[in-house]
Structure formats: C-alpha cells, structure tokens
Amino acid sequence: MDAKYADSFVVEGKLALPYQYFAGRTGSRFITTIRDKKKIMGLKCDRCGKVFVPPRSTCERCFVDISNNWVDVKNTGTVTGFTVIRYKEPYQPFDPPYIQALILLDGADTPMVHIVKGIPVSQMQMGLRVKAVFAKKTTATIMDIDHFRPDVKDHVKLGYTYEELEIGMTASFSKTITETDVYLFAGISGDFNPMHMNEEFAKKTPFGTRIAHGALPQCLCAPVLGMKLPGLGTVALEITTRFKAPTYFGDTITCTGEIIEKLEDRKWVRMSLTWTNQDDKLVAEGKALVMPPQSS
Amino acid sequence: MQKNRNVGIIGVGQSVYSSHREEVNQPEMIHEAVVEALANAGITLDDVDCIVHGNMELFEMVHQPDLWHTLGTGAYGKECLRVTTGGTTGATLVCAADHLVASGLHDVVMAIGFEKLQEGHTTGGITNMADPLWGRQLQTGALTGMTAAQMIDEFGEERAKQVAMKYRIIMDKHAMKNQKAHRRLGLEFDQADDLAVNSPALVGELRMIHMCSQSDGACVMIFASEEKARQWCDQPAWIKDHVTAHREEMFCLFGDAPVLSTHRYAAKKLFERCGIQNPREEIDVFEMYDPSSWWGSDWLREFLLLEGDEHLKMIENDEITIDGAFPVNPSGGVIASNPIGATAMVRVAEAALQIMGKADTHQVPRTVNQALASGFGGTMWTVLTLLTRHVPW
Numbered sequence: 106m107d108a109k110y111a112d113s114f115v116v117e118g119k120l121a122l123p124y125q126y127f128a129g130r131t132g133s134r135f136i137t138t139i140r141d142k143k144k145i146m147g148l149k150c151d152r153c154g155k156v157f158v159p160p161r162s163t164c165e166r167c168f169v170d171i172s173n174n175w176v177d178v179k180n181t182g183t184v185t186g187f188t189v190i191r192y193k194e195p196y197q198p199f200d201p202p203y204i205q206a207l208i209l210l211d212g213a214d215t216p217m218v219h220i221v222k223g224i225p226v227s228q229m230q231m232g233l234r235v236k237a238v239f240a241k242k243t244t245a246t247i248m249d250i251d252h253f254r255p256d257v258k259d260h261v262k263l264g265y266t267y268e269e270l271e272i273g274m275t276a277s278f279s280k281t282i283t284e285t286d287v288y289l290f291a292g293i294s295g296d297f298n299p300m301h302m303n304e305e306f307a308k309k310t311p312f313g314t315r316i317a318h319g320a321l322p323q324c325l326c327a328p329v330l331g332m333k334l335p336g337l338g339t340v341a342l343e344i345t346t347r348f349k350a351p352t353y354f355g356d357t358i359t360c361t362g363e364i365i366e367k368l369e370d371r372k373w374v375r376m377s378l379t380w381t382n383q384d385d386k387l388v389a390e391g392k393a394l395v396m397p398p399q400s401s
Numbered sequence: 402m403q404k405n406r407n408v409g410i411i412g413v414g415q416s417v418y419s420s421h422r423e424e425v426n427q428p429e430m431i432h433e434a435v436v437e438a439l440a441n442a443g444i445t446l447d448d449v450d451c452i453v454h455g456n457m458e459l460f461e462m463v464h465q466p467d468l469w470h471t472l473g474t475g476a477y478g479k480e481c482l483r484v485t486t487g488g489t490t491g492a493t494l495v496c497a498a499d500h501l502v503a504s505g506l507h508d509v510v511m512a513i514g515f516e517k518l519q520e521g522h523t524t525g526g527i528t529n530m531a532d533p534l535w536g537r538q539l540q541t542g543a544l545t546g547m548t549a550a551q552m553i554d555e556f557g558e559e560r561a562k563q564v565a566m567k568y569r570i571i572m573d574k575h576a577m578k579n580q581k582a583h584r585r586l587g588l589e590f591d592q593a594d595d596l597a598v599n600s601p602a603l604v605g606e607l608r609m610i611h612m613c614s615q616s617d618g619a620c621v622m623i624f625a626s627e628e629k630a631r632q633w634c635d636q637p638a639w640i641k642d643h644v645t646a647h648r649e650e651m652f653c654l655f656g657d658a659p660v661l662s663t664h665r666y667a668a669k670k671l672f673e674r675c676g677i678q679n680p681r682e683e684i685d686v687f688e689m690y691d692p693s694s695w696w697g698s699d700w701l702r703e704f705l706l707l708e709g710d711e712h713l714k715m716i717e718n719d720e721i722t723i724d725g726a727f728p729v730n731p732s733g734g735v736i737a738s739n740p741i742g743a744t745a746m747v748r749v750a751e752a753a754l755q756i757m758g759k760a761d762t763h764q765v766p767r768t769v770n771q772a773l774a775s776g777f778g779g780t781m782w783t784v785l786t787l788l789t790r791h792v793p794w
Contacts, residue, residue: 122459122462122521122522124461124462125520126461127617128426129430130424131426163473168446
C-alpha cells in the first residue's frame with residue numbers, strides 16, 4: 106500500500122433503500138393495456154398533433170392536459186437509434202452483447218427505449234423495421250413487451266416496380282459451370298445424353314469434348330430477372346433464347362439483362378438477355394418479357 | 402441591508418395534500434399545482450422566465466427529478482435551477498427565487514417544491530445525512546422525544562402535556578378549515594385526556610397524535626419584480642427579508658449546556674434588521690414549520706424571543722388560534738400536511754395568501770400587514786421569511 110494511505114480507515118457501506126412509484130392513471134393504463142390486451146397506446150396532443158409513447162399526460166411543448174386523448178399505435182415500428190451493450194455489469198437484464206434501441210412505433214411521434222433481439226449485432230442498423238414480442242408471463246412492467254425483433258415480412262425488399270424501371274438499366278449474374286453442375290442438371294432434367302456424360306463418346310461429336318446442357322447456362326437468367334432486375338416479386342412471362350456457342354466444363358458464364366421496352370398498357374417490361382463466357386464470347390442471346398413487382 | 406429591487410409574490414398553487422396520490426405520478430402531481438399557481442397569478446407559462454425546483458434528495462430514489470419533471474413543471478426551454486437543502490428546501494426555494502428576481506436576472510420566477518413521501522423511505526434518506534464513521538449506524542430518522550422530556554422537566558408533566566395536546570387540537574381545528582390539508586381529524590378539546598393516553602407512543606412522550614404526517618403534494622409560487630407585480634396583481638405579498646441559519650450538531654456539541662438555537666439566532670437577526678421591537682404586536686400571522694406539537698409549542702419561545710413560560714401562556718390563553726391575538730398556522734401547519742420538499746414553501750405560501758387575502762376559508766379575520774414564515778430542517782437549520790402588505794424597500 107502507498108504509505109500516503111497508511112492508517113486511513115475506509116468505511117465500506119451499502120445503501121438499500123426501499124421505494125414505491127405511483128405510476129398515476131396515465132402510466133397505469135399504458136402498462137395494464139400492454140399486460141391485459143397486448144396493445145400499445147399513446148396520448149395525442151390535439152394542439153400540435155404529436156402522439157406520445159410512452160404516454161405523457163401533458164404535452165411538453167403546448168403545456169396542455171392531454172390525458173383523455175388515448176390513441177392506439179401499432180406493435181411495429183422503426184429503429185431510430187441504438188447502442189450495443191458490450192460490458193458485463195450486475196444490474197443488466199441480459200448478458201452482453203445485447204442491443205438497446207429507440208423504436209418509433211407506427212403512429213407515434215416519440216421513440217421508446219427497448220431491447221432488440223433476433224438480429225446479429227453486426228447487422229443492426231438504424232431504420233430497421235421491428236415488431237413487439239409480448240412476454241409469455243406478465244410482470245406488470247414495461248418488460249411485458251419482452252423485446253422487439255426484426256419484422257421479417259417487411260424486411261424483404263421487393264424489386265423495382267414498373268414505375269421505377271428505366272430503359273437501359275442492366276444487371277448480371279456470373280457462375281462457373283462445373284462437371285458437378287452438369288451431372289446434377291442431368292438428374293434434374295433426365296437428359297443423360299452421352300454428349301454431356303461420356304467423354305469418349307463426346308470426342309466423336311463436332312465439339313470434341315463434353316459440353317454442358319444448353320439450358321444450364323440459359324437458366325442463369327433466372328437470378329438476374331428474379332433477384333436483381335426487376336428483382337424479388339418478378340413474374341417471368343416469356344423467355345426466348347438462341348444458342349450461339351457451346352459451354353465447356355469450367356467455363357464462367359455471365360448472363361446480362363437490360364430493359365429495352367416498357368409496355369405501358371400491361372405494365373410489363375421487355376428485356377434483352379445475353380450470355381457470354383470468360384473470353385467475352387457470345388454463348389447465347391435472347392429476350393424476356395416480365396411482370397415487375399407492384400409497390401408494397 | 403439593501404435590496405436591488407422589490408420582489409412580490411403574485412401567485413400560489415397547491416395540490417391537495419394526501420397520504421397517497423397513486424392516481425398521479427410526480428410530474429402530474431406537480432402539474433396540478435403549476436396550473437393553479439398560473440391561474441392564481443392570472444398569467445401563462447410564457448410569462449415565466451425561470452423555474453426553480455426542489456425536494457429532498459433521493460427521498461423518492463429519483464436522480465435529477467427536475468429534469469424528469471419537465472412535463473409537469475413546464476420548464477422546457479426555460480432557465481432552471483435545482484435547490485435541495487433538506488427540510489428547509491421549500492424555504493430556500495423562496496430565497497433563491499427572491500435572489501433571482503431581486504438581482505434583476507429574471508423578472509418572473511416560478512418556484513416548485515414537491516414530495517411524494519409515500520413512494521420513498523424517509524428514514525432511509527435521512528440516515529444518509531449522518532456521518533458515515535460515527536453516526537450512520539446510530540441514526541434513527543426524524544423522530545425525537547427530547548423536546549417533550551425537556552418541557553416536562555421544565556414545566557412539570559401535567560402542564561407540559563396539556564399544552565402540547567392543546568396546541569395539537571388547535572392545529573387540527575385550523576386544518577379543518579383548510580380543504581387542501583392532509584390530516585383533518587375533527588378533534589375536540591375534550592378528547593385531550595383520552596389522546597394523551599391512547600395515542601401510540603413513538604419516542605418517550607412524543608406520541609403519534611403529536612407528530613406531523615407524511616404527505617404527498619406540491620406547492621408552487623410565482624415571484625415577480627415590483628414593476629410586473631404591480632402590473633399584474635392587486636395585492637402582492639412583498640418579500641421584506643429572509644434569514645438562513647444552520648449548524649451540523651442538533652444539540653450542544655459540548656454536552657447538555659444551554660445552546661443558542663438556530664431559530665432564536667435567525668429571529669434575532671431578522672427582527673434587528675427589520676426594526677421589529679415587539680414581534681407579537683407587529684406580526685399579524687405566523688406560519689411555523691412545526692414538525693410536532695412539542696416542537697411547535699417549544700419553538701414559539703425561540704421564534705418570538707420569549708423567556709420563561711410566556712409561550713405556554715400563549716397556547717393556554719388561545720392566543721395562537723386563527724382569531725386569536727397572534728394566529729399561528731391557520732393552514733393547520735406541518736402537523737396536518739407534510740410533503741417535505743414543499744412543506745417549508747407552504748409556510749411562506751400560506752403567509753403570502755394571508756397578506757393577499759386569498760386564504761379563503763382559513764383567512765385570519767384581520768388585515769395582515771406583516772407575516773412571518775419559518776422553515777426547519779436537519780440537523781438544525783432555520784429559514785425565516787418576513788412578508789409585508791406594503792412595498793418594503
């Protein structure tokens with residue numbers, strides 16, 4: 106011990122003071138509605154239009170009594186801010202890491218603090234859509250909302266709508282076609298033609314070696330149309346293909362789609378499709394007619 | 402003494418005082434008193450420049466309650482100050498508001514004192530005050546039977562007990578006239594002997610009936626510069642002077658020797674400064690911070706600089722009743738209502754209402770030209786405030 110502190114007595118103490126908190130009618134109704142009806146309510150100021158969640162009996166800005174002006178808000182909301190608790194401390198509700206977020210419920214103007222679960226810390230972001238998960242067992246506290254978790258339905262971002270699509274927009278997808286792909290495709294299609302399966306036989310064909318089924322590189326247009334352009338929610342109506350060159354095992358095929366026409370009456374779009382290999386050689390070309398997703 | 406400019410009390414608001422206010426949370430309860438004070442002064446929140454807020458530290462186990470209470474206080478965007486000086490908090494809030502306006506810093510200041518004693522643990526909070534090395538393990542809270550013992554020693558058991566009980570019943574009769582008071586028991590003088598025996602003993606001869614309540618409630622006062630006060634209020638209560646005196650030790654540091662109480666010290670200083678020769682004649686009403694009827698009886702002697710048994714005679718001769726020669730606590734006092742952070746302010750607020758003529762059903766039946774209010778807190782802390790009907794400086 107530092108000599109400076111020798112002979113100095115330190116009183117060790119701990120204060121444990123009991124207390125109650127009178128929640129008042131406003132706070133009581135907020136908590137009991139969550140507890141009994143699994144419903145979240147706020148108070149609305151008629152003067153400024155703001156909805157307070159958790160409810161406040163007075164509007165802070167207008168300083169008027171709003172305690173009788175209850176409105177329902179949704180159980181869903183948007184994260185407007187968050188922090189990740191990474192240190193361990195005895196008074197915490199969970200072991201770290203966990204996420205505390207400010208959540209602006211749909212219909213509210215003030216965000217409320219709560220826990221967000223069901224998303225990795227690395228993927229947590231502001232703007233995340235979340236939904237309240239109510240506790241199975243009530244404690245008559247704010248933890249009757251057990252936590253919020255990502256609202257998966259809304260989390261899926263649909264592709265471009267007809268209105269958003271413009272002529273000239275492009276997207277592509279690339280993949281290396283392996284022997285495994287060809288054998289699996291044979292199983293899927295039933296096409297065990299020896300030109301795809303038997304090297305000795307293939308040597309006698311004009312290609313001199315085994316080649317992939319034509320439909321195998323062709324179907325690389327599906328991830329372009331369905332997942333990129335227009336994207337999720339797209340329905341393919343018609344696809345035409347003209348094959349220009351074979352695909353050998355180990356070739357890397359890139360399928361590129363481009364919007365070339367917008368069909369106003371049906372809200373469909375026509376796209377050009379090209380398939381090229383690693384040497385930029387044209388493997389196939391064609392067109393697609395698709396129905397883009399409607400706005401969600 | 403010199404004062405930069407005069408300060409007038411132009412509005413008072415009080416919540417109802419009660420043992421339980423479960424139907425409102427803290428900011429909501431404060432809001433009741435704020436709304437009443439603004440209406441009483443005939444102004445709006447826009448007219449208020451600064452808000453001073455106070456209560457007992459940690460009695461509700463809430464840190465920085467002034468920030469938390471903004472919804473009820475209306476402090477959003479305004480200058481704010483928090484004051485917490487224990488039992489005297491309410492009186493010190495008045496001092497702070499007086500300084501803020503008198504200095505010229507603000508024209509209109511709203512002071513807010515509140516407490517929700519039922520939410521917290523009073524003795525737990527008070528225990529923190531004691532020295533952690535030699536006091537904290539021995540501290541027992543706010544109750545003490547020493548004054549009862551001393552009065553019995555000095556005046557005999559029968560007379561001392563009778564005086565303390567008479568004081569108690571007078572205070573209850575006053576509380577019965579005050580709609581906002583917490584304990585309104587409807588006591589009659591012929592119950593005195595019964596109460597003296599049957600009320601539960603707390604410490605020695607300090608019995609439950611003698612002791613103040615633990616109340617929930619808020620008090621709000623609005624202070625304005627002379628110019629604004631004259632403009633807005635027909636009869637403001639003017640702040641003439643206030644004195645604060647305090648010391649750590651409750652009793653004499655060197656034992657049992659007579660000790661100059663902070664009450665007597667503050668009163669002497671105040672009367673000297675304000676030229677008061679005979680306080681019983683010159684002061685028309687006294688709102689005393691009387692935590693028990695033993696203290697209330699005993700402290701009359703200190704505040705009025707009396708000797709011998711003069712103070713007992715005042716009680717025995719009905720001088721301290723609302724229509725007596727020297728009315729004390731027409732509101733019912735602290736024994737009736739005790740939301741601690743507000744309690745000392747309620748004394749000044751009630752004194753102000755008497756001057757303004759707005760004390761309603763407990764207005765004293767005389768013109769109040771000069772009113773005295775005392776605040777008390779641990780360990781020995783006194784704030785005395787003198788209010789006048791006429792502009793004092």
